[in-house]
Amino acid sequence: xxxxxxxxxxxxxxxxxxxxxxxxxxxxxxxxxxxxxxxxxxxxxxxxxxxxxxxxxxxxxxxxxxxxxxxxxxxxxxxxxxxxxxxxxxxxxxxxxxxxxxxxxxxxxxxxxxxxxxxxxxxxxxxxxxxxxxxxxxxxxxxxxxxxxxxxxxxxxxxxxxxxxxxxxxxxxxxxxxxxxxxxxxxxxxxxxxxxxxxxxxxxxxxxxxxxxxxxxxxxxxxxxxxxxxxxxxxxxxxxxxxxxxxxxxxxxxxxxxxxxxxxxxxxxxxxxxxxxxxxxxxxxxxxxxxxxxxxxxxxxxxxxxxxxxxxxxxxxxxxxxxxxxxxxxxxxxxxxxxxxxxxxxxxxxxxxxx
Amino acid sequence: xxxxxxxxxxxxxxxxxxxxxxxxxxxxxxxxxxxxxxxxxxxxxxxxxxxxxxxxxxxxxxxxxxxxxxxxxxxxxxxxxxxxxxxxxxxxxxxxxxxxxxxxxxxxxxxxxxxxxxxxxxxxxxxxxxxxxxxxxxxxxxxxxxxxxxxxxxxxxxxxxxxxx
Numbered sequence: 001x002x003x004x005x006x007x008x009x010x011x012x013x014x015x016x017x018x019x020x021x022x023x024x025x026x027x028x029x030x031x032x033x034x035x036x037x038x039x040x041x042x043x044x045x046x047x048x049x050x051x052x053x054x055x056x057x058x059x060x061x062x063x064x065x066x067x068x069x070x071x072x073x074x075x076x077x078x079x080x081x082x083x084x085x086x087x088x089x090x091x092x093x094x095x096x097x098x099x100x101x102x103x104x105x106x107x108x109x110x111x112x113x114x115x116x117x118x119x120x121x122x123x124x125x126x127x128x129x130x131x132x133x134x135x136x137x138x139x140x141x142x143x144x145x146x147x148x149x150x151x152x153x154x155x156x157x158x159x160x161x162x163x164x165x166x167x168x169x170x171x172x173x174x175x176x177x178x179x180x181x182x183x184x185x186x187x188x189x190x191x192x193x194x195x196x197x198x199x200x201x202x203x204x205x206x207x208x209x210x211x212x213x214x215x216x217x218x219x220x221x222x223x224x225x226x227x228x229x230x231x232x233x234x235x236x237x238x239x240x241x242x243x244x245x246x247x248x249x250x251x252x253x254x255x256x257x258x259x260x261x262x263x264x265x266x267x268x269x270x271x272x273x274x275x276x277x278x279x280x281x282x283x284x285x286x287x288x289x290x291x292x293x294x295x296x297x298x299x300x301x302x303x304x305x306x307x308x309x310x311x312x313x314x315x316x317x318x319x320x321x322x323x324x325x326x327x328x329x330x331x332x333x334x335x336x337x338x339x340x341x342x343x344x345x346x347x348x349x350x351x352x353x354x355x
Numbered sequence: 356x357x358x359x360x361x362x363x364x365x366x367x368x369x370x371x372x373x374x375x376x377x378x379x380x381x382x383x384x385x386x387x388x389x390x391x392x393x394x395x396x397x398x399x400x401x402x403x404x405x406x407x408x409x410x411x412x413x414x415x416x417x418x419x420x421x422x423x424x425x426x427x428x429x430x431x432x433x434x435x436x437x438x439x440x441x442x443x444x445x446x447x448x449x450x451x452x453x454x455x456x457x458x459x460x461x462x463x464x465x466x467x468x469x470x471x472x473x474x475x476x477x478x479x480x481x482x483x484x485x486x487x488x489x490x491x492x493x494x495x496x497x498x499x500x501x502x503x504x505x506x507x508x509x510x511x512x513x514x515x516x517x518x519x520x
Contacts, residue, residue, distance in 0.1 A: 152477060153474065156466075161469075226461065
């Protein structure tokens with residue numbers, strides 16, 4: 001069962017083996033779909049929701065797609081495990097915290113997930129490592145066709161795929177790219193980037209989507225428009241702007257190295273030192289320090305750890321992950337202590353592997 | 356002039372017309388406030404202004420307020436308050452007020468993206484089935500039983516193919 005393996009594995013998209021993975025963590029495609037014969041989730045009765053869930057569960061389990069998806073009935077999954085799935089980006093916080101019949105189909109490599117009875121009946125998502133929107137779209141498109149073989153979608157010629165919220169109608173597509181932009185944050189050029197993106201109608205969010213803070217200098221850039229443009233148009237608009245941001249971030253990094261090499265090296269080394277030795281560590285400080293180390297590795301200033309290992313630490317130090325490893329609920333002080341214990345142990349392990 | 360309830364100097368003069376009869380009231384500031392006359396006056400003024408400015412809009416709003424989806428039962432006002440549709444049919448039922456909203460959100464009002472490939476097939480199977488059922492009726496009526504049996508089997512096959520379960 002996938003839930004028992006999550007804390008000892010990491011999603012394929014975290015491994016930093018995709019294009020531009022030093023700056024682009026992941027590329028994601030999300031499609032919103034609904035069955036034509038039912039009300040949307042918010043207006044479906046408990047009975048209807050159960051019917052929708054049963055149907056989609058059947059379709060997902062029989063889906064002729066490689067890899068095969070494992071289906072989890074979320075109404076029988078305990079809150080801690082639901083939180084774990086949120087931290088893994090496999091389900092949304094909304095789906096984790098809602099009630100009633102709902103579920104998720106997950107690929108063992110965590111590249112694919114299909115949420116059932118979220119705001120829309122179907123929320124299909126594909127995540128890839130690095131800057132790989134086109135690959136993610138190809139997978140999502142195919143998977144969507146396979147699912148539609150069985151599931152009759154709510155679709156209108158005029159408005160496209162019909163969704164509960166008019167902000168998703170049309171393609172139902174949200175394409176997003178997660179970027180690590182520490183140098184732009186440090187040089188305070190990030191605001192300029194945001195303003196430019198907003199002008200062309202792209203949204204900027206933090207690590208865990210809507211309303212979340214951009215901790216660890218991670219930013220998610222995604223489209224807002226879903227109607228009146230084709231999928232390829234929407235994707236290419238984002239695909240065209242990302243290289244500019246990457247160049248901008250690289251330039252800011254080189255400027256930092258040129259002007260403040262010693263100060264930067266000092267910050268990175270101290271961050272790494274603190275992570276290896278502190279005995280209390282909040283989630284926020286962890287993100288902040290890991291971000292420094294990640295920058296250090298990319299600048300060639302730190303060489304005892306890989307980007308993939310760092311990516312994993314960002315996720316594995318989240319509250320539900322720590323509690324799952326220990327097999328019990330922890331209050332925030334206990335978590336801070338366990339987090340630092342986990343970091344010390346894991347970093348020692350990585351160091352030993354390197355030597 | 357004196358306030359009709361306390362006898363102090365009246366500062367608020369209110370003319371009411373009730374059932375065509377004119378009635379004049381005079382109050383001091385204090386008594387007028389106590390009776391919330393001043394507030395009411397303000398409210399009335401806004402209402403009057405609104406009814407003047409929004410005369411034709413008002414009719415539309417009324418019409419929209421009465422719009423209800425026959426499938427899911429959601430009222431237009433509920434949709435507007437929640438910002439979420441109740442069922443796929445709402446896009447049809449609320450089409451007119453939705454268009455400007457969609458224009459504002461997306462700067463576009465027409466889908467130009469993907470079309471679900473199997474929906475097209477499904478639609479054509481339905482059309483074909485309708486055609487076959489018609490032929491079957493005709494065959495039965497003209498007592499062409501052999502042909503009717505063949506058509507019946509064909510329909511059964513197509514119906515099963517359409518429902519992969």
